[in-house]
Amino acid sequence: MLFYIFVIIVTLPIVEGIGLYWLSAKIGLPGLAAWILGTAFLGAALARRQGMRCWVEMNRRLDGGEQPTDAIMHGLLVLFAGLLLILPGLLTDLLGLLLLIPFVRSLVIRYAFVRFQTYRLRRQAENPGNGMETSNVADTVRDSKSYRAKDDIIDV
Template sequence: MRRALIILAWPLIEIGLFVVIGGEIGLWPTLAWVLLTAVAGVLLLKFTAARGMMLLRGGMDPAALRDGAPVTGLLRGLAALLLILPGFLTDTLGLVLLLLTAVPPLRQKLQASVMRRVVPAGAAGMGFGTAFGQGPGPRSPQGGDDILDGEWVEVPPEANRNRPSRWTEIE
């Protein structure tokens, strides 16, 4: 319920801030602020994505993992998205998040807070290792494998040119 209220109140707060701040500083400075923060957000997002790709291509250096580079990249990406969205509240939150990731002691506390909420892959029993035949798949409650039997019929392409999809037919 609380999240729903926040989601409903967010646009109203943004509109109110546009009216109040825009009335104080004027139309053109308001538009310039919105455009500049959006451009800064796009550039920050591109930089963060490029850095993330470098880390992935480099094989995830253990020192980078120890320093929390993936979490920092995630937080900077979120800050960039907040800067891209138009509005003074989102821009303020994006700038605060960006500043928090720039100060090492605050960044470490923020990373620790994020990592406490992260569930390691496979810990929830989701069977992520089965995507490409890596490791065992999820098990049924009885302990056996889940096997689905099925049949298929190959239909030549010229047979169904003017017919609807055969997915709906039962044979």
């Protein structure tokens, strides 16, 4: 996993630089500056709007007594999308705009949930003894003096 993060950190600026160079050759330097600033402002506005929707949904679920897990995940992905849109580059802009679409976020959440479940099950299968230790109540020895019958309880 650490290797993949390293590869992304190294290759993403190179790919983004090539993409920005290509775009500047097509639309010129003023157009490139407008593109970068426009996507940054658009991303901030859309992320704020979608983030407020996620916040309202999370509060609605909490008020209804439900767990707001999906709303929290959507909120985190909206935050990540806003971050991607603020960064200059074509690939980050495309990924950020895709993550602002609720359907795409739902797919990402479902994929991440399935991956997490398979990872967790695989880890449990590899290390079956690493669970929570439980004690058997029948193995505990009780002293006869510590036992009280129901008749001995006095309500005051």
